Amino acid sequence: MRRLIATKEAARPVALADVAQPVPEPDEALVKVEAFAPNRGETFLVERPAPGWLPGKDIAGLVVQAAADGSGPGIGTRVVGHPAHSGWAEYAAVPTHSLTPLPDGIDTAQAAALPLAGITALRLLRTAPCPAGQRVLLTGASGGVGHYVTELAVGAGAEVTAVTATPVRGERLTQLGARVVHDVADAEGPFDVVLESTGGPVLPAALSRTRPGGTLVWFGQASRTPATLDFFDLLNGPERVTIQHFHYAGAPYGPDLAALVRLVAQGRLHPEIDRVADWSQAARTLVDLRERRVRGKAVLLTGGTAR
Template sequence: MQRLIPTGEAARPVAFADAPQPVPDTGEALIKIEAFAPNRGETFLLEHPRPEWLPGKDIAGLVVQVAADGSGPGIGARVVGHPAQGGWAEYAAVPTHSLAVLPDSIDSAQAAALPLAGNTALRLLRTAGSLAGRRVLLTGASGGVGHYVTELAVGAGAELTAVTATPVRGERPAELGARVVHEVAAAQGPFDVVLESTGGPDLALALSKVRPGGMLVWFGQASRTPVSFDFFQLLDGPERVTIQHFHYAGAPYGPDLETLVSLVAQDRLHPEISRIADWAQTAETLVDLRVRRIRGKAVLLTGGAR
């Protein structure tokens, strides 16, 4: 079979290679992949790829071999999955606890855009707690996670302010019901909850806009700039603010994937996909994703071979 492997080259970070078809472990099903969606974090890992690492965590396709332990969906089921790695290929072995069956109303491209970004959004909002009637600030709002957080938070009754780098990148969050600004300094606080994903100087600035007793949840560093705090500046800011670090990871992912699939099927969640292309264009798409030429998600289809 064909799979994409890291090259370590910035201009063309992956290349096709022949590989044996994976052999599933006892609790894994073999999936024939129809679509996969790269994440921006994966583009950073491709700059200095670890030995033996095979990229690919967001996939959709068909079950062609059921798990040996009898768990999971049957042969021919259309599924969305979140393997630990190896999803940029014709086939992948995926733990059945991290699969969800797709209804006919959701195509593979939509489904592939769900796993990492959608799971992150769901779990992040659970961390934030009930949002009905609360004022929320979200930084990095135009990425894959940001669109899901925006739609889910507004749907839950939050008064959301979304920070995007440009007016064009803010169009979709505005359509979803957010108040859009283009720098953290322009956000009109105080906020009950701040969901911060850019790092660098934005985190400290966002923290200053939290109400006394409020919460800041730090879930990313998209700027790739380290965060530093001046303790004495914290003393001048709001009192009793909770700062919480968040990371989405932790299997099983299947139950949350089922929730995401249900929300899409009910027309309550809409994957924001700015590019759908043949997987022959993966390398170019990864570069565009890394330098932010893509809003929301990009999806690659394996149906048309290279």
């Protein structure tokens, strides 16, 4: 079978290679991958891949071999999955606890755009105080996570202000019900909840717009610039603010995938997909993701039947 492997070349970070088909563990199903969605974080991992690491966490396709232990979906079931790695391939072995079936109304490209960003959004909003009636500030909002957080939070009754680099990157967020600004300095606080994913100077600026007793959840550092907090600035800022670190990871993922699929099927969640392309275009797509030339998600098709 074919698989994308890291090349360590900045301009062409991955290439197709012929490799052996994976052999599933007893609790894994073998999935014929029809579509996968790279994440921006993976573009950085590809730059310096750990020994033996193979990229790919967001996939959708067809079960061609059920798990030997009898768990999970049977042969012929359309599924979306979130393996720990190795998903950028024609076939992937996926733990059944991290798979969920797809209804006919959700196509493969939509499904592939759900896992990491969608699970992050769900778990992030569970970590933050209940969004109903809350004023929420979301930085770095124009990626996949930001679109899901915005739609879910607005749907739950929050008043969302989203920070994006440009008006174009904020267009869909406005349609989803957010107030869009292009600098944290323009965000009219104070905010009950701040969801911060940029790092660098944005974090202290966002913190200063949190209400006394509010919460800042720090879930990323997309700028790749470390953040510095000055204690004396904190003294002069809002009092008793809680700063909480967040990372989405932790299997099982199946229940959250099922929740996301249900929300899409009900028309309450809409994957924002900026690009769908053949996986022969993977290198260019990864570079564009890394350089923030993709709004929302990019999905790559392996040549299977994407419905």
